[in-house]
Amino acid sequence: MTADTEAGAVGQTNTAGTPTGTRTGIERLLAPSSIAMVGASNQEMRIGGQVYGNLALNFKGALYPVHPRDQAVQGDRAYRSVADLPGPVDLAVIAVPAGHVAGVIEQCGERGVGGAVVLTAGFAEAGPDGAALQRELADAAARTGVRVVGPNCIGYLSSAGGVAASFAMPPGTPLPPAGPVALVSQSGGFGSYIAEKAQLAGLRLGWFVSTGNEVDVNIAQVLRFLVERDETRVLLAFSETLRDPDVFVETARRAAELDKPLVLLKAGRSEEAARAALSHTASVVGSAEVFDAVCRQHGVVVADTMEEMLDLGMIFQDGRRPRGDRIGIMTTSGGAGVLLADGAGMAGLSVPEFPPGERDAIAAKMPQPFYGSASNPVDTTAQITAAPDLFQTVLGEVVGGSVVDMAATVTWARPGAANDAIIETYRSTDKPFAVLCTTWLEDFQKAGVPTFTDPRRVVHALAALARHTLRRPPATPEFVPDEDRARRVRSMLVEARNLGEDVLLESTAKRVMAEYGIPVTREIYVRGVRDSGPDEVAAAAAKLGGPVALKVMSYQLPHKSDVGGLRLGLSGADAVKDAYRDMLAEVARRAPDAMISGVLVQEMAPARLEIGCGMRHDPVFGPMVALGPGGIMIEMLAETALLRPPFDAAAAKEAIGGLLGGRLVGGSRGLSPGELDLLAATMTGLGALALEVPEIAEVDVNPVRVADGGAVAADALIVLADDAEES
Amino acid sequence: MTADTEAGAVGQTNTAGTPTGTRTGIERLLAPSSIAMVGASNQEMRIGGQVYGNLALNFKGALYPVHPRDQAVQGDRAYRSVADLPGPVDLAVIAVPAGHVAGVIEQCGERGVGGAVVLTAGFAEAGPDGAALQRELADAAARTGVRVVGPNCIGYLSSAGGVAASFAMPPGTPLPPAGPVALVSQSGGFGSYIAEKAQLAGLRLGWFVSTGNEVDVNIAQVLRFLVERDETRVLLAFSETLRDPDVFVETARRAAELDKPLVLLKAGRSEEAARAALSHTASVVGSAEVFDAVCRQHGVVVADTMEEMLDLGMIFQDGRRPRGDRIGIMTTSGGAGVLLADGAGMAGLSVPEFPPGERDAIAAKMPQPFYGSASNPVDTTAQITAAPDLFQTVLGEVVGGSVVDMAATVTWARPGAANDAIIETYRSTDKPFAVLCTTWLEDFQKAGVPTFTDPRRVVHALAALARHTLRRPPATPEFVPDEDRARRVRSMLVEARNLGEDVLLESTAKRVMAEYGIPVTREIYVRGVRDSGPDEVAAAAAKLGGPVALKVMSYQLPHKSDVGGLRLGLSGADAVKDAYRDMLAEVARRAPDAMISGVLVQEMAPARLEIGCGMRHDPVFGPMVALGPGGIMIEMLAETALLRPPFDAAAAKEAIGGLLGGRLVGGSRGLSPGELDLLAATMTGLGALALEVPEIAEVDVNPVRVADGGAVAADALIVLADDAEES
Structure with missing residues (x-):
């Protein structure tokens, strides 16, 4: 490879057949038609020498060494600087001292280079001085539009493109x-x-x-x-x-x-x-x-x-995909078969018994009397060695089995007939097929047969393949924000904002929930504290019917039960009135400085199960919605279904269905289909809320009380983002 | 090795220095001074030939081939039968057809052979005929006292004893x-x-x-x-x-x-x-x-x-043991260090930061300015290659670190100075030390340095070592049955036995629990159903104080709540009397055929947490006591502390402490120390009950209600073994 081929570089089609001009910087960087190396060296033991050697050995396009003094690098004509290059190149590979890199990028920008790989170290990983250099480099990249991989990287290798822009390979090594x-x-x-x-x-x-x-x-x-x-x-x-x-x-x-x-x-x-x-x-x-x-x-x-x-x-x-999750296993030793079947079962594969006809066919082919097992896992025992073709015959029956979607076998034989039979069988089927072996891997590798060194790893890989093939990830719905709804919710935040509070009253939080279709307890908010209060709460209780709870609403008391601001299970006007007076008196005594905004009268919701649901902002992925066993279990189990909005109810149901090993849903006491629907609605509601009203930083709905086909949020906490964080 | 050395075999001391006569059959079998092989063959490709060859090549004691016709086997004088052997031998290796094996064992018994290894297949693994042969073999072994390894095994290898009684090794291979x-x-x-x-x-x-x-x-x-x-x-x-x-x-x-x-x-x-x-x-x-x-x-x-x-x-x-769980990690690549630290943290090891003095000492030894991290994990970056001795110097500092109990490093270097430095460092310390590497393992293996191929596996192994070293398994207490207590409990089983029932009334089951120090709800059993019933239950409720529950007791109604036989949270004499009449009427309507034995008046026990505890018989290990989150969670979590009695309270607390990732105990809402004591007493009580009264097949205590430092069994089910199963 010499720079003499350079003529092809500019304005021509690249290896993928797209005109250079329409390609993005990353495309030109990673699939270049032409490459310059800045810092190319004649000293092969230096990185600039090693990488240039690797490039020259493998690249079929135009390649230009850039060197400030030398006339030629490794036999190729060298250029003084990027500015001197005979035309714009797709990729610049850079291995010059850290202090010079930003300048080289500037030159690349001027010369129309698509992208650069910066091998040089000594940037952000190297203390404050390096960090300053990295900021300079970032600025240069942003200003020029030259895309940059690195710095402080080992480069890249692409066999398809013939690019060995890396010192990961020893000198003189052709790309695989x-x-x-x-x-x-x-x-x-x-x-x-x-x-x-x-x-x-x-x-x-x-x-x-x-x-x-x-x-x-x-x-x-x-x-x-x-x-x-x-x-x-x-x-x-x-x-x-x-x-x-x-x-x-x-x-x-x-x-x-x-x-x-x-x-x-x-x-x-x-x-x-x-x-x-x-x-x-x-x-x-x-x-x-x-x-x-x-x-x-x-x-x-x-x-x-x-x-x-x-x-x-x-x-x-190898690109093979199973049609189901059923594995056929053949071994010549029962112990290996048991371990493979074990791992398969635990990884979620099924190990079906063969139909009687297929079982008999296998048994009939073995020497008689046959001591092994012709069911699945098939254990031929050492009897298999009786005839040379027997291994392949039986393995073919297993792989071809009508209830088999994929197959695994084990060998500890040296290269020879048995292993050849495995390779032949692999080639004869399009079902996924893997081999457990220890020492003699080379023939299998050459033939492309997937090989593994541990029984658990064979079946674990096959199970992952089956899951990947059979379970499509839930579709991400198109999310169209409902601006009216968002506006209504924003109006509910005004009171807290005006008071300088960042946590909403429970009564407000539940109205926000309700806007998003989240089922909440039926309740009536009695605003303020007046002499008529006892009568008002009693009237509210009568309107709701059944036993009620009273809850003190105060911005200063987010943990109301700690100061006696909660009364449960009240029936009848007298009980409600008494509880109201008692509660306010106790709160006045225990939290004399708290301003009481009012009292929430709420229906009592039965609970067979308590669920917690919430929304938080992750520093990387933004809003995330979580749901899991709630009440006291929320900290102890620390297990949640977690989704990034937007997502739909189907995705929520799938995620909830995976909780507690799949046991939260179904069974005699797990979630019923109706309850699951309501919890999914709670998750999708919080997801929509997070996307539409990003100034809400955090939501905690705990508990959602679940019983008799229903599920209602019995408490809700909404935390607003600091003003500074608002968008 | 020839049969000429046989003179040393009989009546002499064996390799371990113990006189043959005092050794058990298994000791003679596995550490023999003399060996006979029945089925030894001159055909090296047959198992009898291969194994005899392996024995002859490796064994230093007396070795006798037994062959019905040949005068010599592989150059050694052969004997016609076991009976013809010149003296009693310790071990007979048997490779004759399955039908002859039991007979050979009989001969071994007559000739005073200590034990036999039966290589022959075709026994229980080979259908009904083989199973019959295996029973014959078992009888022969039991009758003669000759201990038997196998059949259908591959034999054994002992390097210390020079015994290669196996066809696992290819012919002509010396023992390692x-x-x-x-x-x-x-x-x-x-x-x-x-x-x-x-x-x-x-x-x-x-x-x-x-x-x-x-x-x-x-x-x-x-x-x-x-x-x-x-x-x-x-x-x-x-x-x-x-x-x-x-x-x-x-x-x-x-x-x-x-x-x-x-x-x-x-x-x-x-x-x-x-x-x-x-x-x-x-x-x-x-x-x-x-x-x-x-x-x-x-x-x-x-x-x-x-x-x-x-x-x-x-x-x-290598026998090394750490003094703590703190790992020091050194890498030349940050990525590997992060993976190792990751795995270490997840496996339960700590990765402490080095004290400033040690950190400075490492940084000072590196070329300046130093771009890597001198804390833990130490990341030298490729700067380490600046001086040949640097790798060993820095690694020595890491391994010798004052906060380091064990260490790990990674290398992908070819054999040479870096790997030699690792070996030297390994030799220079008695701390556990392991290396992550891929290709060039041989030098490490020869030097005995533990090597691993995956970052997670290195730290997982070191963590297992630390756990094994630092956590002693709980001592198994001496268990002395309390026969008086067992007698008292047996008397409580009489009523059910007489009625032909195998499930005790809850009221009886709780008395059994109480005998074993298990805390149960305070309760009064009102036997029978009489006109005075309402007054009696009201009096019982008054005596207990506070709200109570009423429960119908009937052998026919183990699931009383299904037929309305349960009333909860009753306060005041009128409420109790009304509930009693209601309950009995509803049960009479819904389960007209049930015989009502009486009504249990029980205090209501508060519950922050519900726990389930039980005892079952495992087919292999016998009685096992389990405890885990109870109530509805018992099926959903399927996570229990599980112990085999006898065990003491410390073992129970350790097991409970491991539940829910260690989160069931402690924290703001987890089990308090007093609650943990009571649950441990529940487990040890069930353990003692299982050992003292084996005719109890099964116990279910669910829920144990836990709150405010207390824990009481609010329900209990005891199932008796069938009469046939009683001991």
Whole structure:
């Protein structure tokens, strides 16, 4: 590759056949027709030398080394500066000292460069001076429109485009053939560790992109680009922070549409790690729980470990999809079969027994008398070694079984007939099929057969594949704000605002809820405290009918029960009046400074179950709506259905249905369909409220009392955002 | 090894220095001074030839081939039959057709053989005919006292004893040097797969025993033998069924005393697997939940996956123990550090920041300006490559840190200075220390450095090590039955027995509870239904004071509330009398055939929390006592503290303290210390009851109502065992 081919670069079509002029900066950056390397070096042991060597070895387009003094770099004619380049290039790879990088970006902007990969370190990760340099770089990128990957990254590799803009590869290494798996990582060092491990495990990597400090282009944007690439079928990402939640969610949606699984390994989940990540990437770490919930909502698979991410890459990369969740298992050792069946059952797969006819067919093929099991899992025992073709015959019966959607087997044989039979069987079917093995992996890897080293991991991967295939993420509804409703609600906030309060009265909060279709207790608010108060509350109680509760309303007493401001289960006018007087007297004694706004007379709502529902703002993903077991259980269980609005009732029901291992819904005492509908309405109502009235910072509805097919909010707390935070 | 050395076998001391005569059959079987092989063959490709070859290559004691016709086997003088052996031998290895095995055992008994390993298959795993042969074999073993491992097993390997009584090893393979790890597996085939994988991973296996069909010697008994062996420091077991729970528990206790970790991988946890295990081993599979609980109670580590079992073997095998749970982490890439810190935090380790002095010392040693983090996790960044000794210097500071009890690092370097530095550092400390790496494992394995391939797995193993070291399993108390108490309780069962009922009245069940120190509601039982009933219940209510509940007592109405036999929250004589009449009328209408034994007048107990507690008999482990969130939550959460009696209050409190992620106890609304004491007393009371009165099959105390420092059983159900089941 020499600079002599440069003529093709400008104004021509790029590798994807799109004219350069219509491509975005990120497209030109990651799929370039022409590349310049600023900081290219003749010293191969230096990064500028190693990366230029890698580029030259692999890139088929125009390549220009930029060097301030040398006439040529590694045999190619060198240019003094970016300004001297013979034409605009798509990608500039930059490896000059940190202090010079912003200046180079300015030059790139002037020369019409699409994007740059900045390999140089010494920016935000390197203390205050570096942070200042990074701000300069960010400004230069914003001003010029040159898209920037990095700084402090290890670059990227694209087999399809022949781009080895990275020092992750030792000098002189050709890119692997284009494979269906793309890996993106903020971390360069550990990213290349993962990439190496992926290739060792048999993953066919076609892309590896590291994004480093993400001064401009972030992981979400890279994924957004990669998901549209034809050669990419699986996206793997190791992310420490997520800077672009909307692009991330949009990418997740596209990935689901295109059936390209997106698997994420997220670091910074624990407090310990958040501290480490903060010092390492100088960026905000959002809540791991919210992150997981958003991923689940949008069909993104969250891997708990690096190896799990690679296992999922392995099972997804051949593109096979099961038609159901039924696995057929064949082993030559009962113990392995039991472990595989175990893991399958726990991972949510079913291990159906074979129909008698198929069972008999398998048994009949084995040497007689047959000591093993011809049902599922099929255990051939060592009898299988009796005839050379027997293994393949029986395995074919298992894989072809009428109740089998996918299959797994185990081998500890050396390369030879048994393993060849497995490869043949894999090729003969389009059902997902995976092998458990330890040592002799190479033949399987070459043939593309998914291989795993642990029984649990085989079936876990297959189960993830089945879930991904059979469970489509809920559609994200188009959300049209109801401005009238929002206006009505805003008028309810005026009183608190005028008083300088940031928490609404319960009586107001419940009116807000009701505007959003959230079922609340029937109640009458008796404003003020007057001599006629006892009669007014008694009249209100009579109007509501049945036993009632009295609640003191005061901006100073959000925790009214702590000062005696709550009376429950009152029946009859006398009891109500007495309780009213008692309550006000006690509150006056215990909280003499509180201004009493009035008294809420509320129906008593029965409860078989107490549910809590709320809305909070996550620093990364914005408003999130949660629902879970409420009352005292809310802190003890710490388990919630969590959704990012907008979402519809179906999504809410699915999320609630997943609580407590699926046991909150149904059964003799769990939620009935009608109760589930009302709770889903509570969630969607809070979601709409959060989107329409963003100045509401926080909502707590606890408890929602559930009984006899009904569900009503018996208490509600609404917190307003500080004025400063209002949009 | 030839039969010429046989003279040393009889009446001499064995390898452990104990005279043969005082050793148990299992000791002679597994640590033999002399071995005969029945079915030894000159054909090396047959099992009898392969195993004899393996024995001859490795065994230093007397070895006798038995062959009905050949004069010599593989160069050693052969004997016609067991009867012809020149003296009693410790171990007979048997590989003759299934139909002859029982006869050979009979001969072994006559000739004074200690034990036999039966490699032959075709027994219970092979249908009815095989099952009959297995019964014959069991009879022969029982009659002769010859202990039998197998049949249908792959034999065993002992490096310390030089015994290769197995066809798991290819012909001509010497045993590995004696290592600290012992592996026991029912499954022969998959057991040898695990053994191979263990050795590949760098585990130093000294024992591998497969127990096959377990006609006599089972996994628990083998572990009981191995735990006392000096060369064994870690016990790994893959178990499909557990046949000897008492020996298992005793072994677990010894393992804890000797600080020899016992790690179990249990198959047959899901329904799918239970079916497979049933067909494969023809044995009962107990509840996985009970199994886990018994293991936890006795300090046995349950591995979820095969790889986890091997990871734990890896971290335990060097015998190092941490003094605390604080991990020091050093990486050259921030991303890896975040993942490690993440996993550490989630696994329960702490990742403390270093004291300022130590932090400064690390930073001062790095090239200036230092871009990384000198706190914990230490991130040196690639700057570490500036000087060759720097890696070891900094790693030494981390490992030696004053707040560090154990350490982990990561490398993706090829063999060379960095990896040598890791090995040197490992050798220079006695703190547990582990390395995350992918490809270049061999040097680490040779040096005995624990290595792992996934960040989560490193810290998960270290966390298991810390838990094992810092948390001693609760002592099992000496249990002395109180026969007087048992007699008093038995007298309370007479009425139900006489009536042919197997469920006690609630009023009786609560008296039983009270005998065992279990707090119950204050209550008065008004026997019979008379005209004076209203006055009697009103008097009882007055005596109790406060609001009361009325409950109809009838053997025919265990679910009294379904027919209106329950009235709650009654205050005042009139209300109590009215409710009594109403209730009896409604029950008479809805359950006209029920015989009413009387009415229970019970105080109303307040409840902030409802707890359920119970006792059941597990088919494997016998009585088990459970406690968990009660009321409606009991089915939804399905989470219980589960203990096998006898246990003391401390064990109960520890188990309850683990519920709901540790959140059931403490906090503003969780259990207070006094409430916890009462619940622990409820558990220990049920444990004592189960042991003293085994004819009680089942107890359900739900709810125990908890509030204001108190906890009382508000309902109790006791089910008697069928007469046939009584002991």
